Amino acid sequence: MVFSxxxxxxxxxxxxxxxxxxxxxxxxxxxxxxxxxxxxxxARAMAAGLLCTDTSTLAPCGYCPGCRQFASGNHPDFLRVLPDGASIKIDQIRAVKKQLTFSPFAEGRRIILVEEVQTMRREAGNSLLKMLEEPPPDNLFLLVASDAEPVLSTILSRCQVIAFAPLADDLAADIIRRHAPELGKRDALNLARLSEGCPGWALAMETGEVLALREQLIPALLEKKRSEARSIEESLFLAGAMAELKTDLNLLLNLLKVFFKDALLLSLCAESPAPVSAAHTKELVRARERWNLSQLSDKICAVDSAGQALARNCNRGLVCEVLMLRLIA
Ligand SMILES: [Zn+2]
Structure with missing residues (x-):
């Protein structure tokens, strides 16, 4: 099977x-x-299956020229577009368009995989839309978009949408351990929970400094400060550390959002929303004692606004400072 x-x-x-x-x-x-x-x-597994020239099975055989070229990243009929910096630029889409004026090299079809479509600005999006409206024959578009930000509705209407939902915690934990076998079962499950069933997100956190900063940030937010000046000073210091995370900052925002959301759920349901580590349960209980429902929902909004500001390319340092000041308010 292609997806085995x-x-x-x-x-x-x-x-x-x-x-x-x-x-x-x-x-x-x-x-x-x-x-x-x-x-x-x-999407990549689907591309691999379609580019295999051995038609006796759906799964890529691993030996034919198609499979070998795909594995080496040199398949002439496989175009992969990733964001250049923060977004996919119009020049990248123009380059694809140019290639599409030629027929695919092999006898089969060409596959154009565009990842993180949601990062496209309107200009690039419209250029992609034109290709989707009049697709040259023998070309298949596979677009991948995170639902954190909206994709142009005109693009959506030209595609068959395949929706992906978060995985169950134990399944996500199994995937995490496949990629990071050094992790214990409990740690993997905790990561699965923190990433809300998104193993790719969990693995990105595991390798970076995001988790360490989370362990600093949340206790700091929960602590009752002796003076307002001290509290502002500490928040601005942490905002500086957050801004240094660069692209991983989004992962941290997700973690903060999960924390406030869980605290909100705990306040509403009076029991922990999902299995989390003892330390995290303790944090949630303290959060419930410290903030009421409306304060928790304000904090979730503050994290959302920070994420939206980053997507609009606002100054990262400033976004982090505003967020921290809103979180300690
Ligand atoms: Zn093959």
Whole structure:
């Protein structure tokens, strides 16, 4: 099977397997869902299966020229577009357009995989839309977009949307341990929980400095300060550390949001929303004692606004300072 190595997402995978088997492919698919849930992994597996020239099976054989070129990253009929810096630029889409004026090199089809479509600004998005409106024959578009930010609705309407939902914690933990076998079961489960069932997000956190900063930030927010001046001083110091995370800052914002959301749930339901470590349960209980429902929901809004400001390319340092001041307010 094309997707035999992939855990979870069984509905999307069985749908895609069916259309691949019946050769009833649409001209464009949009893989949509939370960050790090496995959308791009499934899209790449689909591309690998379609570029294999051994037609006796759906799964890539691993030996034919198509498979070898794909594995080496040099398949002439596989175009992959990733953000250049913070977003996908119009020049990148123009370059794809130019290649599409030629027929695919091999006899099959060309596959254009565009990842993080949500980072495209309007100009680049409209250029992509033109290609989707009049797709040259023998080209298949696989677009991958995180649902953290909206994708142009005109693009959505031109694609068949494949929706991805967060994975169950134990399934996400199994995937995390596949990639990081040194982790214990309990740690993997905790990461799965913190990443809300998105193993890609969990693994990115595991390697960076995000988790360490979270362990500093949340106790600092929970602590009752002796004076306002002291509290502002500490917040601005932490804001500086946050800004230094650069692209990982979004991961930290997600963690903060999960924390405040869980605290809100705990306040509403009086019990811990999901299995978390003892230390994290303690934090949630303190958060419930410290903040009421409206304060917690204000904090979630503050984290959301910070995420939106970053997506608009606002100054990272400033965004972090404003966020911290709102969180300690
Ligand atoms: Zn092959």
């Amino acid at each position: 190595n992939i855990l979870g997402h069984s509905r999307s995978i069985s749908f895609l397997s069916r259309v691949m088997k019946g050769r009833r492919l649409a001209h464009a698919y949009l893989f949509s869902g939370p960050e790090g849930v496995g959308k791009a992994t499934v």
